Amino acid sequence: MVKDKKLKINDFVIGVDGGGTKTAAALADMDGKIIARAVSGGSSVRNFGIKLAAENVAKAIYDLIKRRKNIKITSVLIGLPAMEEEYKDKKSAIIRELKKQKKIAAIFKGKVEVGSDQLVAFRSGSYAKDGIVAICGTGSAVHGWNGKKEALVNNQGWVGKGSAIWIGNKVMEAVAEDLDGRGQKTILSDLVFKKYKFKEINNLLKFLYMDSSVDLPGLAPICDRAASRKDKIAQEILIAAGIEIARAVIAAAQRLDFDGQVPLVLVGGVYKSRWVADAAANEIERRYPGKFDFVFAGDPVVGAVKLAIEAVK
Numbered sequence: 001m002v003k004d005k006k007l008k009i010n011d012f013v014i015g016v017d018g019g020g021t022k023t024a025a026a027l028a029d030m031d032g033k034i035i036a037r038a039v040s041g042g043s044s045v046r047n048f049g050i051k052l053a054a055e056n057v058a059k060a061i062y063d064l065i066k067r068r069k070n071i072k073i074t075s076v077l078i079g080l081p082a083m084e085e086e087y088k089d090k091k092s093a094i095i096r097e098l099k100k101q102k103k104i105a106a107i108f109k110g111k112v113e114v115g116s117d118q119l120v121a122f123r124s125g126s127y128a129k130d131g132i133v134a135i136c137g138t139g140s141a142v143h144g145w146n147g148k149k150e151a152l153v154n155n156q157g158w159v160g161k162g163s164a165i166w167i168g169n170k171v172m173e174a175v176a177e178d179l180d181g182r183g184q185k186t187i188l189s190d191l192v193f194k195k196y197k198f199k200e201i202n203n204l205l206k207f208l209y210m211d212s213s214v215d216l217p218g219l220a221p222i223c224d225r226a227a228s229r230k231d232k233i234a235q236e237i238l239i240a241a242g243i244e245i246a247r248a249v250i251a252a253a254q255r256l257d258f259d260g261q262v263p264l265v266l267v268g269g270v271y272k273s274r275w276v277a278d279a280a281a282n283e284i285e286r287r288y289p290g291k292f293d294f295v296f297a298g299d300p301v302v303g304a305v306k307l308a309i310e311a312v313k
Helices: 045-065 088-099 104-111 119-125 165-180 188-196 199-212 212-228 233-255 274-286 301-310
Strands: 011-018 022-029 036-039 071-081 112-117 131-136 140-146 149-158 262-267 292-297
Touching: 011 045, 011 119, 011 188, 022 071, 022 301, 036 045, 045 071, 045 088, 045 104, 045 165, 045 188, 071 104, 071 301, 088 104, 088 301, 104 262, 112 119, 112 212, 112 301, 119 131, 119 301, 131 233, 131 292, 140 233, 149 233, 165 188, 165 199, 165 212, 165 233, 188 199, 188 212, 199 212, 212 233, 212 274, 233 274, 262 274
Parallel strands: 011 071, 071 112, 131 262, 262 292
Antiparallel strands: 011 022, 022 036, 131 140, 140 149
C-alpha cells in the first residue's frame, strides 16, 4: 500500500528495461501493480548510440502515456545495458536526449533516473540488496553484490558465453561439421535450413553474417527443439551453455564470499530451455550446495518498476 503521505493513490511510476534487441516498459501504480506495457526497439547505447537508444526508450514510454493525458508520473527508472561499467558518465547525456522527445515531456514532472539493466534484472526476482543475477538472453552477464563488494563476470554482451548468440554460433558449427562430414549427424541441419528456407550453407552463412547479432539468437530455440527430439549434439550445446553460466556464477561467488544463503536470480529467454536451466543449476549447486536461493524471473521490467517506486518512497 502507498505509505508516504506526499504520494497519492493516483500517482504512477514507469519502469523501463532496455536491451540490445528490444525495450520493455511498464506503467504501474504505487503498489507495483502493472497497468500497461509497451515494447519498442533496442536501447543499448553500446549498440545504437545515445540518440537512437533514447528515441526507442521514448517510444516505449509514449505508448504507455499517450492515451492517459492526466495521470501523474512520480518516478521513471530506465535500466540500460552497460550503464555502470561503460556509460556511467553518459547518464546526463541520455536524460538530455530524452528531454528532446516532446511527446514524453510529462514524465519530467517527476523523478527520472537511468541505471543498470543488471540491477533491474536482479530486483525483478528479489528485494534483497546482496546476491547474484545471471542474465542469459541475446547476450549474457553475471553481476553480484555483497555489501560494498561487487563482481561482474562474463559481461561481453553478445559474445558472452552461454548466451543465445553463443548457442547460435555453436549450432552453425555443428551444422557445418555435419554437412562436411567432419562431425556427427544432427537434425539441427534440417531444422536450420527449414527455418531460413535456404538449400546450401553458403547462402545461409551470407544471410547470417549480414546481421549475426539479430539472426543467430533465433537458432537457440531451434537447438532446444532438437534437444527435445533427443538430438545428442543439440543437447550437448545446451548443457555446455548451462555450464558456462554456472562457471560465471561460481567466479562471481568466489570474489564476493557470501556468509549465508543469498538469492541467485536467473533472467533471460535462454533459461526456457530445461537443458540450460538444469545444467546451470546442477553445476552451481554441486559447487556451492545450499548457498543460493534460485529464482527464475520471467519479467525484468518488474525490477525497474520496483526501483522506480523505491526512488520516491
